Amino acid sequence: MDDRIRRHARVLVDHCTDVAPEDDVEIRAPTAAEDLVVALYEALGRRGARATTLWRNPRATRAYAREMDPDDYRPKEHRVAALAETDVVILIKGARNAAQTSDVDAAVGRAASRAKEPLLRERLDSRWVITQHPTPADAQRADLSTAAWRSLVYDAVDRDWAAMRERQAFVADRLADANEVRVVAGDDTGLRLDVAEMDAYNDAGRENMPGGEVATAPAVDGVEGEIRFDRPLRRGGREVEGIRLAFAEGRVVDSEAERGTDALDSLLETDEGARRVGELGIGTNEGVDRVTGNVLFDEKAAGTVHVALGDALSECVPEGRTGNESAVHADLIRDVSPDARIAFDGETVYRDGEFLIGDGGD
Template sequence: MDERIRRHAEVLVDHCIDAGADDGVEVRAPTAAEDLVVALYEALGRRGARPTTVWRNPRATRAYAREMDPDDFRPKGHRVAALAETDAVILIKGARNAAATSDVGGDTGAAASRAKEPLLRERLETRWVITQHPTPADAQRADLSTPAWRSLVYDAVDRDWAAVRERQAKIADRLAAADELRLVVGDETDLRLDVAGMGAYNDAGRENMPGGEVATVPAVDGVEGTIRFDHPLRRGGREVDGIRLDFADGRVVDHAAERGEAVLTDLLDTDAGARRVGELGIGTNREIGEVTGNVLFDEKAAGTVHLALGDAVGECVPDDRTANESAVHADLVCDASEDARIDLDGETVYRDGSFLIDV
């Protein structure tokens, strides 16, 4: 086994979930990630934890979804009950075929997302992390050789995360103190977010591995303006390019896409919260040197900004504020490396991919 896989597993177990003796740990993985699961079991065994694996099989998911009536989707009570007894969850991405579920209807996918919302709520109550196992299919989607994709993944993961947290702390503090955030990119993006009283998220590789971002959340009705996304959104194996969203009173009131607009419409129609913003994040991870079409990495890449439609990042929402709730949390990525700026309360703190705050 590649020793980098064992190092990846150690980072997940020791840093991300800090597994302890007798912790119940759910490992949710595709069959393509078997090597990482084996390495995780080694690391969890050294900690005395109690792992269970839930294997994901896109072929089976496709077969089931294509036969289901969207009205027949229901929450899986036994899975919700199991998660309620779980201390930590490790979710692994990795595909044999990146488009395996691309011919599942959008209304079916939205119904499946709604049925999974109780699972989402239970998982968010655990110590959890999402990560990526590098596979040939994902390398192909990134337009990289498999060895190059593996190196990109492992270089982005194996970092001094304590130092990352310390370096990003000043930026997060400035975000948390702001009342208004304005994002301007070229002639097509001018977006204002009311972030008064909201907190900030300093992502140093806890819930996401790799980490490397700072983020905040707007008030539910506090987004105005237009944003265009340069990089594609992938949902259920399908791709949406050239997305434009218009906001008023915090809600998407108009949208368009150059390709795959029906997929975007289905996402927005998932539930009432899907048309509102759950996060505005700024990538800081300079070990991710290129955009690859994998949102877990692209949203962390230095020089990108991402906006998430749907469920709010709970760490940013104080108890006395309303958090947007949705069955989806879909990150859309915007290139902010050129002709771009972020203003906080009228002060430019970020320009063309770099923070102007002394860090």
């Protein structure tokens, strides 16, 4: 086995979730990620933890969804009960066919997302992490050879996460103190977000691996303006490109896409919260140096911002404040390395892909 897979597993068990001997651990993985699951079992065995694996089969998911009536979807109460007794959840991505569910009816996809919401809530109450195992299908989507894709994945994962957390702490503190964030890029993006009394998230590879972002959540009605996203969104095996959104009083009031309009409309129609913003994040991971078509990587790339439609980051919503609620959390990504700036309370803190505060400034 490639030793990079074992290092990946150790990062997930030691750094991301800090598994203890008494922990019950659930691994959700596609069969394409078998090597990483084996490496995780080695690491979990050394810890003395109890491990269970739920194998995901996109072919079976597609077959089921194509026969289901949307009205027949309901929460899986037995799974909710099991998650309530689970201490750690490790979710692994990795496709044999990245478009396997692309011909599932959009109404069925929305119904499935709504039915999964209780599972999402229960999982968020555990210690959890989502990660990527490199597969040939995902390499093709990134327009890379399998070897190059593996190198990109492991370079993004195998970093000094303690140093990253320390380096980002000053920016996160400034963001937590801010009342307003503005994002301006080119002539097609001008967005204002009310973040007063919200917290900030310093992501140094805990819930996401790879990590690498500083993020916050806006007030439910606190987003105004327009933004164009120049990196693709992938939902349910469908790709959406050239997305433009206009916001008023926190809600998407106009939307368009150069490709994949139906998939974008389906996302926005999931529930009322899908038209509102749950997160604004700034990518900081320099190990991601290209567009891959994989949101877990693209949203962390240094020189990008992302706006998530849907459920708010719970880490950023303190007691007494209200964050957006939705069955979805969809990250849309914008390159801000050229001709762009980000301001906190009127002060430009980021310009053309570089922070002007913290290690990068004064």
